Amino acid sequence: MTRRTRLLLEFGSPLLVLAAVAVISNLKLSYYFPPLQSVFADFVGIWAEEQTRAGVWSSLVRLFQGLLLATGIGVIGGVLLGLSRTASAMLMPIFDFLRCIPATALIPASILALGIGDASKVLLITLVCLWPVLLNTMDGVAGVEPVAIATSRAYRIRPGDRLFRILLPAASPRIFSGMRTSMALALIMTVVTEMVAATDGLGAFTLAAQRSFDITGMWAGILTLSILGYLLNLALAGIEHRLLHWYRRSREERT
Amino acid sequence: MKDVGAGPVLSVRDISKTYGEGATAVEAIGSISLDVRRGELVCVVGPSGCGKTTLLRMLSGLLRPTSGEVLLNGRPLEGTPESLALVFQDYSRSLYPWMTVQKNVELPLRRLAMPRAEKSEKAAHALASVGLADSAHLYPWQLSGGMQQRAAIARALAYSPEILLMDEPFAAVDAQTRGELEDLVLNLQAEYGMTVLFVTHDIDESVYMGDRVVVLSSRPTTVLQNIDVALPKPRHQLDTKSLPEFAELRGHVYERMHDVRI
Numbered sequence: 401m402t403r404r405t406r407l408l409l410e411f412g413s414p415l416l417v418l419a420a421v422a423v424i425s426n427l428k429l430s431y432y433f434p435p436l437q438s439v440f441a442d443f444v445g446i447w448a449e450e451q452t453r454a455g456v457w458s459s460l461v462r463l464f465q466g467l468l469l470a471t472g473i474g475v476i477g478g479v480l481l482g483l484s485r486t487a488s489a490m491l492m493p494i495f496d497f498l499r500c501i502p503a504t505a506l507i508p509a510s511i512l513a514l515g516i517g518d519a520s521k522v523l524l525i526t527l528v529c530l531w532p533v534l535l536n537t538m539d540g541v542a543g544v545e546p547v548a549i550a551t552s553r554a555y556r557i558r559p560g561d562r563l564f565r566i567l568l569p570a571a572s573p574r575i576f577s578g579m580r581t582s583m584a585l586a587l588i589m590t591v592v593t594e595m596v597a598a599t600d601g602l603g604a605f606t607l608a609a610q611r612s613f614d615i616t617g618m619w620a621g622i623l624t625l626s627i628l629g630y631l632l633n634l635a636l637a638g639i640e641h642r643l644l645h646w647y648r649r650s651r652e653e654r655t
Numbered sequence: 656m657k658d659v660g661a662g663p664v665l666s667v668r669d670i671s672k673t674y675g676e677g678a679t680a681v682e683a684i685g686s687i688s689l690d691v692r693r694g695e696l697v698c699v700v701g702p703s704g705c706g707k708t709t710l711l712r713m714l715s716g717l718l719r720p721t722s723g724e725v726l727l728n729g730r731p732l733e734g735t736p737e738s739l740a741l742v743f744q745d746y747s748r749s750l751y752p753w754m755t756v757q758k759n760v761e762l763p764l765r766r767l768a769m770p771r772a773e774k775s776e777k778a779a780h781a782l783a784s785v786g787l788a789d790s791a792h793l794y795p796w797q798l799s800g801g802m803q804q805r806a807a808i809a810r811a812l813a814y815s816p817e818i819l820l821m822d823e824p825f826a827a828v829d830a831q832t833r834g835e836l837e838d839l840v841l842n843l844q845a846e847y848g849m850t851v852l853f854v855t856h857d858i859d860e861s862v863y864m865g866d867r868v869v870v871l872s873s874r875p876t877t878v879l880q881n882i883d884v885a886l887p888k889p890r891h892q893l894d895t896k897s898l899p900e901f902a903e904l905r906g907h908v909y910e911r912m913h914d915v916r917i
Contacts, residue, residue, distance in 0.1 A: 547748040554715050554741040555763035555814065565762060569753040646753045650796035 434616040442620035452605060456624065459601040462518060463590045463632075466525025470582055474530050475575060478537025479567060488538065499531040503589060507596050516597040525589040529582035536578030540571025573647045576640045583636055587629045602628075662729055663690035664818050664850045665714065670723030671875075672709055683709050685875030686723070691818065696844050696851040698861035701871030702912055707854045710876070711822045714852065715741050728817065740811035744823040746803040750795040750810075756782065757791040760810045781813035782806070784846075785839060801832035805839065812843065818850045826856070834892050837864055841890055858912070862904045863890060870911045879911050 422436040446452040481488040503524050514520035544567060552562050568575075594603025606621030641648075672684040683706040691697045701707050712718035714725055716735035725732045727739070740763075743749040750759050760778040767774070782791050785805040795803050804824060811819050821840070825833040841864065844851055855861050861868045862884055870879040884904060886895055895901055 545748040547743055547745045548751065550712075550717055551741070551743065551749045553717055553735050554739065555810075556735055556737070556766065557762060558766045561762065561765055565754070566751065569751070572753075646794055646796075650752045650794065653796045 432615055434619060438616045439619040439623060442616045443623050446605070446620055446624055455600045455605050456602055456628075458518075459590055459594065459603065460628070462521050462525060462593075462601070463586050465518075465522045466589065467529050467579075467582060467586045469522070469526040470529030470586075471533050471579060473526070474533025474578065474582075475537050475568075478534045478571075478575075479541050479563070481534070481538040482541025482567075482571070488542075495531070495534070499535075503528040504592055507593065511597055521590070521593040521598070524593055525586050528585045528589045532581035532585070533575065533578040536574040537571055540574030541567055543574075544570040573644055576636075576644060580633070580636060580640075583632055584629070587625070587632065591625060663726075664693050664728060665691040665852065666726040666729070667714065668724050668726065670710075670713060670720035670725060672706070672713060672718070673721045682875040684713075684720075685872075685877045687871070687876060687878055688723075689869050689878060689881070691850060691852055693850055694848045695866050696841075696849075696853060696864060697867050697869060698865035699852065699854045699869045699871060700856065700858055700861035700908060700912070701876065702873045703856055705871050705873045706876045707856070707871065708822055710871075711741075711820055711852075711854050715739055715820055738815070738817040740814045740816035740819050742804070742807050742811050742819065742821045742824045744826050746800065746807045746824075746827070747795070749807055750803055752794060752796050755792055755794055756787060756798070756806045756809075759795065759806060760791075760813050763810065763814050777813045777815075778809075781809040784812060784843060785809045799832075800828050801836060804828060804836060808836075808840065808843070812847070816849075818852060821851065821853045823855055824853075825860070833860075838890075838892065840864070841888075845889065858905050858908045859896070862886075862901060862908060863892075863895060868904075868908055870908055872912075882908065882911075 418436075425433050425436045425439075428435070446456065481491065506524060506527070507520075510520040510524055514523060548566060548570065552566050557566065590601070591603035591606075594601035595607045598604040602621055602625050606618055606625070609615075609617030609621055667687055667689045669686050669688050670684065671682070671686050674681045674683055687710060689697070689699075699707060699710065709718065713720045716725075716732045716739070727736050750756075751762070754762065757775070757778055760781055761774055764774040764777060779788070779791060782788055785808050787802065787805050787809060790798060790802065790806075795806060798806065808824075824840075825836050828836065837860065840851070840853070843849065853861075853864055855864075865884045868882045868884055870882065871877070872879050882904065886898065886900055886904070
C-alpha cells in the first residue's frame with residue numbers, strides 16, 4: 401500500500417462516518433439526536449464562552465493532578481515492590497483486595513471526608529490510576545534480565561545510575577503500558593466525580609445540559625470529552641514513541 | 656595502595672559451593688584452588704554443567720562460596736571487587752538496549768573520578784581497539800552478535816580492570832566470528848598486558864587461547880590438572896592449530912576430562 405492510499409484511507413473513513421452521522425441526524429428521527437451541525441455549534445460555544453472554557457480547564461487540571469500523582473506514587477512504589485520480594489509478598493494480597501474496590505463506590509465516603517471540592521476528586525482519580533502503573537512498574541522491575549542486573553553489580557554501577565539508567569529504562573515499556581490504561585481510567589473518573597458532585601467541569605456541564613433538556617449541549621459535552629480523550633491518548637502515544645524508540649526498533653530488529 | 660607485588664592477582668583457595676541444605680543439598684563445587692598471575696591468560700575448561708558459571712560468579716563476588724576464600728591482590732573478596740570486569744556469554748542481555756554502544760561502554764566509568772571528556776575518550780579508544788570505532792553511535796541491537804560481544808569486550812577494556820573474567824564469551828557466535836574474537840582477545844591481552852580468566856567448555860579454544868589450562872571435573876567440581884601451554888606466541892588460527900604440540904595438548908586435556916566421566 402502506498403503512503404498516499406494509506407493516508408486517504410486513514411482520513412477518509414472517519415470523514416465518511418462523520419458524513420453518515422450528519423445525514424442521519426438531519427433526518428430528525430429523534431429529539432434526542434439533534435443535527436450534527438448544531439452539536440458542533442454548541443461545541444464551538446463551549447470553547448468560545450469564558451465560563452465553559454474554564455470548566456474544561458478545571459476538568460483537565462483534576463485529570464492531570466490525579467494522573468501525575470498516581471504515576472509518581474505508582475512508579476516509586478512499583479520500583480520498591482519490584483526490588484523487594486518481602487515487601488511484595490506482604491503487600492500484594494492487600495493490594496489485590498484494594499484494587500478490586502470499585503472507586504466509584506468510594507465517592508460517598510470521600511465526599512464525607514474531603515467534601516465536594518477538588519481534593520476528593522483528585523484523590524479518587526489518583527486511586528483509580530494508581531494500580532495499573534504500580535503493578536506494571538513492579539512487574540517491569542522484577543522482570544529485568546538477571547544478566548543485566550549481574551552486569552551492573554559486577555561493574556559496581558552506582559545506585560542512582562542503576563535506578564535511572566538500568567531499572568527504570570528496562571521497566572519503561574511496562575510503565576507506559578500502565579500509564580495508557582490509567583489515562584483512560586483518569587478521564588472516566590474525572591467525568592464521574594464531576595457528575596456526582598461538582599459545579600464546574602465537563603462532567604457537570606454535560607449532566608446539567610441533560611437535566612435542562614439542552615440535548616445539543618449534552619452532545620457537545622460528550623463530543624468535547626471524546627476529543628479530549630483522543631488527544632490525550634495521542635499525546636501519550638507521542639511521548640511513548642519518542643522515549644521507547646529503542647524498544648520498538650529492537651523488537652522489529654529481532655523479528 | 657594496591658599491592659602490585661609478585662603474588663598472584665587472583666588466588667582461589669579451596670572454595671566450594673553447596674546449594675540448598677540437608678538431604679536435598681546439591682554440591683556444585685567440591686573444591687577448587689587456582690592462582691592467576693599478572694598478565695597471564697588462564698583458561699578454565701570443563702564438561703557442560705560442571706559449575707563453571709558458579710565458579711565465575713564466586714570469583715566476581717556475585718556469589719559467596721560455601722567455604723574457602725577468593726583473594727584479589729592478596730585481599731579477601733567482599734562483594735564485587737573494585738577493578739574486575741566481566742564479559743558474559745549472553746551479550747545481548749548484558750548490553751543495555753536503550754543506550755548507544757558508546758553509552759554502554761561509558762556507563763561503568765561514570766562513578767570514576769575523572770573528567771567527563773576523559774571518560775568518553777577512554778570509551779572511544781576501547782571501541783576503536785575492538786574495531787567498533789564507526790559503530791559507537793549505534794544501538795546494540797543494530798549490531799551482529801559478534802559485534803555486540805566486541806562492544807561488551809570494549810566495555811570491559813575501557814574499565815581497565817586488574818583482571819578480566821570471561822564466561823564462555825564466544826559460545827553463542829558462529830565459528831568464523833568465534834575465531835576472530837579469540838584472536839581479538841589474544842591481541843588485546845598482549846597489547847595491554849591484561850590478566851584474563853577465560854572459562855570455556857571448548858577444549859580447542861582453551862588450548863589455543865591459554866597460557867595455562869585448568870581442567871575441571873564434572874560435579875562436584877574439582878581441579879583435575881593445571882596444564883602449561885608452551886605454544887609459541889602470537890598464536891595463529893591455522894599455524895598454531897596445526898602444530899603437533901597443539902594436537903598433543905588438546906588430546907591430553909580431552910583424556911583428562913573424559914577419564915573422570917567413565
